Amino acid sequence: MRNPSSSTTSKTPCCSKVGIKRGPWTPEEDEVLANYIKREGEGRWRTLPKQAGLLRCGKSCRLRWMNYLRPSVKRGRIAPDEEDLILRLHRLLGNRWSLIAGRIPGRTDNEIKNYWNTHLSKKLISQGIDPRTHKPLNLISHGSSQVNHDPVPKSNPNPPNSSSSELGEKTITVTATKNATQDLTPTNLEYHQQYQNQQAGGNCLANWRNSEGATLIMGQPSSGGNEGGYIENCNEDMFSSFLDSLINDNFLVNQHQQQQQPNNVLAAAAASADQNFSHGNIWEAEIISSMVAFGNEQNSSNNHHRHDQR
DNA sequence: AAGTGTGGCAACCGCCAGCTT
DNA sequence: TAAGCTGGCGGTTGCCACACT
Structure with a gap:
């Protein structure tokens, strides 16, 4: 594959040792x-x-x-429903390939990344849609002479608004707990402001999941402690369910997740969202808001469900 | 048939976060 | 607490197969 001597950087690659083979794997190596x-x-x-x-x-x-040998890896063409799912997840998560791959059984992050770069981004561009923001190209190009297709800086793995704009739209419809008058549809100016905020605050899901709001909603990371029943039960499943709801545009999609959501936790999370808004952490705030709304929906659903059962 | 262009994708790179010592 | 190690991630490269001229 790649020329082993092509590296010109001063850092030593992990495979630079003499005697270490590089390039394509042989069937014999695969077997071993x-x-x-x-x-x-x-x-x-x-x-x-x-x-x-x-x-x-x-x-x-x-x-x-x-990427290749794991038994669970699915080979072959990406099906239309998988493609649709990738599009939805990318609109939501940006270039978080491992997260996207985690929602598509049998597909690897590398495969999805390649498919995006070779197929989907071109498809979106041909449709007049910016593949990074999922917004019309003429909207995004405001304020600059051309659409920037440069790689996203490492410090800001998500492109500007790759997630927040979509979440913003979503939040409009569901965020009853937030200031109802707040218009979350980003204008071009807001795009710029959000981009700056994200640059400053670090716009990535991993960061968010370590944030105060995520902790409130999803619970503490497994620390061996016993922080209470809700915290114990409502973490990864909650997040997973939340993602499902966004993917499916259906906030009641996961009937298995109908657990009682303590209102004080939701209130605290809503407060955290407000705090994030006030501190300019728009992206975090919007996700937290959506999660709060999701929790409220689940509460409502639970209540109706219990009511119906009586 | 030969040369050239292009797309697909496997593999590598550098960076970073978390863990261990 | 700091340094080193390890695994994981996203970006990028470049080979190869195929299409086109």
């Missing part, structure tokens, strides 16, 4: 790796090549396993 992992399990990638007798670096082994 697959057999070793079946026998010993995943992990310990750094030491795996030596243990398995492979002349590869650990990173290369991990990548080969994750």
